[in-house]
Amino acid sequence: MEEGNSIIYGLEHQTRALSPQYESDAIRFLIGTQSLKPNTNQVHVVELEEDTGALHTKVYKHDIGEIWHLRCSPHDAATLMTTHNSYDPETSQCTMGVSIYKLPTLDVIPKDADDLSAIQGRIAEDMALVTTITPEKPEEEIRCSEWHPIDVTRIGIVMDSSVSVRDITTGQVVNSITPEGRNRLKFSSGKWSPQAINQFAVLQDTHIKCFDTRMDGCKTAWNIDNAHRQLARDLDFNPNRQFHLATAGDDAALNIWDYRNAKEPIFSRTDHSHWVWTVRYNTYHEQLLITGSSDGRALLTAAASICDTEDDKKLSQVLEDGVLQSYEQHEDSVYCVEWSTAEPWTFASLSYDARLVLSRVPRHFKYKILL
Amino acid sequence: MSDPDTNKQDNENPLDIDGSSFNSEMYLDCLMKCATLRQVMDKEAEVITQSQFLQSEMQTLVYENYNKFISATETVRKMRSDFQIMQEEMNKLSENINKITTFSSNISETLKESGNNVNRLCSTRQLLDKLQFLFLLPTQLNKAIQEGRYSDAVHDYTHAQKVLQKYGDQPSFQSIQSECSEIIYDLKKSLREKLLTPDTTASELAESVGLLRQLQESDSSLQDIFLNCAESRLEQHLKSLSSMVNSTDILEWVEKCNGAILADLGIVITCYHDMFQDKENTNLPDFADKVMSQVFHLFEDVVRRPENIGTEILIRGLDKFFRKLQAMSEIISSDGVSNKALDVVIQCINHKATMQHQTIQIQFKENLMRVRQSLATKGTENADLKDILNSLQVYLMQKIQASLLDLMAFLQNNLSFGLKPWCAKGVADSCWLVISETLINLSDMVKTLSVMQTSNNIPFELLLILAKLCLEIQENGVTILHNHLTRLLEEASPGLSIDKKDTNNIMVNLSTAAQSALDSEVVFIGQTAAQMLRVSVLARDWLRAPEPRGPRAVCRRVVETLASADSAASQLFPTNFKPSSDSSRRTIWSRAPSSFSPINRLFSERIEVFSPAGADRAALSNGALKVALKALVECVRLRTFSRHGLQQLQVDVHFLQQRLSCMGNDERLLNALLEDALSSAQLRCVDPQLMEPSIVDIICERG
Known part of the structure; x- marks a missing residue:
């Protein structure tokens, strides 16, 4: 994968679920497909062989339904969690749920000819289902589910009108958060705060709200009102710097906030030409952000000016704020982007037309940051 | 008888009887030889008479001269005796004079002593006068000071001062001096006090x-x-x-x-x-x-x-x-003051200019508020946007021109600074300041309004008007004002050359302001429609949708919203584009789900949804359409459809396609987005069966 050349991987069905595999040394991404046809959905594990630039995949069946959201466990590389939806023709109703699976093997690169043919034939293998959690009200729509960053047994499930923290061993509701009675704005997504343990940030219409999950009720730990002029679509916490988070929304903006002072974003760019569906901080270099938008682009943006520290003013000097690179290999809306957890300069972007693109940060920016 | 030659010869002629070299022998010879006897006889008689006459004459002369000689001799004799007397008299005189000299020297010697005495007396008197002045000085001074004649006092004192200094060591003077000093000290003190x-x-x-x-x-x-x-x-x-x-x-x-x-x-x-x-x-x-x-x-x-x-x-x-x-x-x-004086004038002019453009801005803002209110109350249908635009534009231009004219008053030639080049330059600069500040303020205001649009609920017509206003001023207004200013300056101070002003900055400001207003309008309209579509798509249960009976009400509202914006835009941004009537007849033939592949998209252009809007009715409508319909596509993808749900959407899409194709000029864009929406719905459908196009047509028309 040389500079400017991205590697494209195509799937058969529409896709809007992507996750990097944590706790792994390989550049590995998991993709979930979205198809309403029964028994056609799959989870693809894609691995980029760094030395050769070859792409290897392994396909697993996901017959429980179409995948809306997928998260690999931060605690165990083989474990993953999908948020899925299935249609029952008899009741003509959709039901959503969250399932946790365990991959039979972490290996993707074929070891022998059998493996190779299996992969070439894209024969889907089985995963071990650990548990399935369903909402208390069956018709409730689940937006996403997130692993607790430390507690292996906890997950946070964001639903239309509530967030529930569940214990995956028992499936019990540990805590539940419902929005304040008056506005009844629906939740669209959410995430655990990596620094303040047990804080869960939720996107509610144009606002960001963070709840302490150990407390009952609806009081927020902090909130950013009107983070976007239109619906807020995604958020990501700065992995290295407390209080900083990035948000993306339907006003095509990428905003970075210090939530201690949430009046104005500390950084704001409007480089996309449609809604921004996702934003991710680079885990190693907090000044690099990648965003995906329904304008069919992934943009690599530098936010160096707000990453300067007192004693080191270097960052903003070597790197100018703004778009570093626009990745235009997608033909349809890009709903997911993820950095690799194993290699700081590689990321994957996934568009609705089932195209995964693995790209790199251009080399000259990499050298600028490193040197 | 004789010519000059002979005359000349006659001088020496021994024959001339009157000549000095007369030779009587020769004369006689000659006479004897050449004359007749009668002639000789006559000659003899003539010579005898002449000789007798001469004889008598000589005798008289001798007598006369003898008399004179005798009288002269007598006189000389008389003189000799007189001189003797004179000599005696003279001797006497010199003797007397000698005597006088000795007498006079005696007298002067005697008088010398008394003269010295008189001199001494005179100088003593002068001294005494001075001394008297000195002794009187203190009282004089006091008197003068009391009467307020300070200058006399000082004059006297300075005179006396010299003497006092000279004879200061004498005890009597010392007292005077000290007294005087005291008085003068007091005087000084009182003078200083007076100063203070x-x-x-x-x-x-x-x-x-x-x-x-x-x-x-x-x-x-x-x-x-x-x-x-x-x-x-x-x-x-x-x-x-x-x-x-x-x-x-x-x-x-x-x-x-x-x-x-x-x-x-x-x-x-x-x-x-x-x-x-x-x-x-x-x-x-x-x-x-x-x-x-x-x-x-x-x-x-x-x-x-x-x-x-x-x-x-x-x-x-x-x-x-x-x-x-x-x-x-x-x-x-000092140059400082004169420079400062110029500065004061320039500052005054600047101040005046600043006040003026501030006033214009405030008044324009008030005007704008009125327009905004009237737009809000009147409703969009009745408002004549062109009228409002014209009144705003005319108002602004007139205000600026009036203030330029006002500033020209600083160049009246009866003013002390009126005709100075520096003043003219100052006025020119200030006038330009009024123009540029007003227009840049306008641009800034429009930009702020554009940004505030979503939060402040500014009528989109106002944005259109402001955008058009900015564009009009950019295209014509700036040049008109610039020329107006040049003409005014030419009239006010002829022959003064004013550097050409940089209009570029203003133009750029205005055009970016217009652009942002247009963008904001497009996004506003698009988002309004998009919001309607989004809510309607997300809130509806598409799985349990009944069989479609007509396009949903929200589609009509969307069409109305877009149409009202389109008609507003058509007032201000007319376009030559005429929608062809039969284009609305075309039905979207949806692609089969299988064709929903990257290949199809490869051949269609990427649609930039939030892109700069053109200043043109069609482009504005295109922009709003894109925003609205792209939102529809994205929302459809988040839902799951039953067959009837899909068919309902098919009807909606068809309806939108029919009604919206008269707006904007990019039918391909419209169709691509609507096709996208429909094919996305097909993908999200559990039983993807579309309705017969003819039925869709009928339903749409019935609805």
Whole structure:
């Protein structure tokens, strides 16, 4: 994968679920497909062989339904969690749920000819289902589910009108958060705060709200009102710097906030030409952000000016704020982007037309940051 | 008988009887030879008569001369006897004169002594006079001082001073001197006190200092005292002036200022120069600058007062002030003051210009508020946007032109600064400032309004109007104003060359403002429609949708929203594009789900949803359509459809396609987005079966 050349991987069905595999040394991404046809959905594990630039995949069946959201466990590389939806023709109703699976093997690169043919034939293998959690009200729509960053047994499930923290061993509701009675704005997504343990940030219409999950009720730990002029679509916490988070929304903006002072974003760019569906901080270099938008682009943006520290003013000097690179290999809306957890300069972007693109940060920016 | 030759010869001619070389022999010979006897006879008779005549004549002569000789001899004899007498007389005289000389020397010797005595007496008398003056001096001085004739006193004292110094060691003089010194000391003291009393006039002050100077006060201390006194006096003036700032108008103030402080300062400076000529200006410039800067400061305050903003009064006040300042600058003879005077004028002009463009801005804002309210109350249908645009534009242009004309008053040629090139330049700059500031303020205001649009609920018509206003001014207004200004300047001060102003910056500002207003309008309309579609798609249960009976109500609302924006835009941004009527007949033939692949998209252009809007009705409508329909696509993808749900969407899409194709001019764009929406719905459908197009047509028409 040389500079400017991205590697494209195509799937058969529409896709809007992507996750990097944590706790792994390989550049590995998991993709979930979205198809309403029964028994056609799959989870693809894609691995980029760094030395050769070859792409290897392994396909697993996901017959429980179409995948809306997928998260690999931060605690165990083989474990993953999908948020899925299935249609029952008899009741003509959709039901959503969250399932946790365990991959039979972490290996993707074929070891022998059998493996190779299996992969070439894209024969889907089985995963071990650990548990399935369903909402208390069956018709409730689940937006996403997130692993607790430390507690292996906890997950946070964001639903239309509530967030529930569940214990995956028992499936019990540990805590539940419902929005304040008056506005009844629906939740669209959410995430655990990596620094303040047990804080869960939720996107509610144009606002960001963070709840302490150990407390009952609806009081927020902090909130950013009107983070976007239109619906807020995604958020990501700065992995290295407390209080900083990035948000993306339907006003095509990428905003970075210090939530201690949430009046104005500390950084704001409007480089996309449609809604921004996702934003991710680079885990190693907090000044690099990648965003995906329904304008069919992934943009690599530098936010160096707000990453300067007192004693080191270097960052903003070597790197100018703004778009570093626009990745235009997608033909349809890009709903997911993820950095690799194993290699700081590689990321994957996934568009609705089932195209995964693995790209790199251009080399000259990499050298600028490193040197 | 004889020609000149013979005459000449006659001179020597021995034949000429009257000649000196007459030769009687030759004559006789000649006569005998050539004459007849008769002729000889005649000749003889003639010669005899002539000889007789000559004889008698000679005798008379002899007698006469003899008489004379005898009388002369007698006279000589008489003279000889007379001279003897004279000699005796002369001897007597010289004797007498000798006597006189000795007498006179005797007398003078005797008189010498008494003359010396008289001289001595005279000088003694003079001395005594002086002494008397000295002895009387203290009383004289006192008297003079009491009568207030300080200058006489000082004059007397300075005269006496020399003598006193000379004979100061004599005891009697010492007492006089000490007495005088005391009196003079008192005088000095009283003079100083007088200097320090605040109500002394400047001329009195000058006089006092002059006297003190004559009394040999050291210069520097005198200068200090003088300046201190002057300063305290001027400070009083300043105080009274500053108290007047808020209570009088500029004319009165300037008059007072000119009459009081500037006049006094002039006197002070002139006196200073007169008295301390020898010293080169050491303290004076500082002093003058200090005072003047305070005056200027006050003047600025005066100019700032809102009551003094009227052009006429301001200019008259400024004129008076400037005239005085020019006079002052000659007195002070420092460049600082004259430069400062120019600055004051320029500042005044600038201030006036600033006030004007601020006023224009405020008034324009108020106007805009009215427009906004009327748009909000009237509703969009009845409003004649073109009318509003025209009135705003005319208003703005007239206001600017009026203020330019107003500023030209500074160039009236009866003003002291009216025809100066620097003033003309200042006016030109200020005029340009008015133009550029007003237009840039306009741009900024439009930009702010555009940004605020979502939060402040500004009518989109206003955005259209403002965008058009900016564009119109950018296209024509700037040039018109620039030419207007050039013409005004040409009239006001002919022959003055004014550098061409940079219009580019204004143009860029205006066009970006127009762009942002247009973008904001497009996004607003698009988002309004998008929001309707989003809510309607997300809230509906598409799985349990009944069989479609017509397009959903939301589609009509979307069409209405887009159409009202389109018609508003058509008022201001007419386009030549005529929608072809049969294009709406075309039905979307949806792609089969299988064709939903990257390949299809490869051949269609990428649609930039939030992109800069063109200043054109069709482009504006295109922009809004894109925003609305792309939102529809994205929302559809989040839902799951039953067969009826899909068919309902098919009807909706068909309806939208029919109604929206008359807006905008990019049918491909419209169709691509609607196709995208429908094919996305097909993908999200559990039983993807579309309706017969003919039925869709019927349903749509029925609805």
